Amino acid sequence: MVGIIIVSHSQKLAEGVAELAKMMAADAPVVPAGGLDDGTFGTSFEKISTAIDSVYTDDGVVILIDMGSAVMTAEMVIENMPERKIRMLDCPLVEGAVVAAVGSSANQSMEEIAESAQDVASEKKL
């Protein structure tokens, strides 16, 4: 199963998004990596690395990010693990997480999940 990491500046937001995604797919390996070690706002290289380690398989891992330093920090984590199959998804955090969780739980490949996330990114809510 493809692992899913939720990176946000806020620990609570990342945890909430992960919870919400798991409502649709309880068995999906969704892991929050929000905030800094002490719970304050920010993005943590270590937290993201540890989160990837905890769910990584040969199926790969997708990372969903909120903004700014989340993107840059995740990018650096990925560069630091060149032998692994990891990619960031460019989509809204909540919808993307739900779609990724459902996809992972249905044993979709990383590429298929990335495609669904792409569709979510272009969908309008209103």
Added chain:
Amino acid sequence: MTDSSKVIEILKQIGEQIQMEKDFLTELDNVIGDGDHGINMARGFKEVEKKLADLSGKDIGSILKTVGMSLVSTVGGASGPLYGTAFMRAGVAVGAKTEIDGNDFIAALEAAIGGIEMRGKAHEGEKTMLDALIPALNAIKKSYAENNDFKAALTRGVEAAEKGVEYTKTIIATKGRASYLGERSLGHQDPGATSSCLMLKVINRML
């Protein structure tokens, strides 16, 4: 010009200066950002200081790369990956040298700026650290080519960086958190440009 132990000393001083100006940097960031720049930089350089103790005797490239990695791991905001990449790229540019001259410094600064542009997908004129660093690099290069006096060139660089910080007050942010404010970012100096200028000032003072 300078050797490994001097570089370590300079990095220590940069850390101290950042601790001293922590509240000022955070205040600047409170106005147009998320109010954590001083706190984040102080946390990052505290970690750098711990690492510096084990770095004496190492080549300058390794020292700079270690600094970069510590910043990436501990800063927690955008300045972590940005300064982290900058220091790591500078370290790669310097390589295994234990002593560097003016041209090495210029190459390192150039590589650092390239790293920030790549990581932040940023350019000059977007109200970022680049608005201090790029004018500084240009001024240093020009002065050094004309007079072959690196200390004088670095002083020109600091002046250009200070002007660059002032210039950030006159432009609207199009990168980073401040870009969400649109025109409301006008009139305020960029915290990242300010911390970049601070680092150059310390280097200039110490050389």
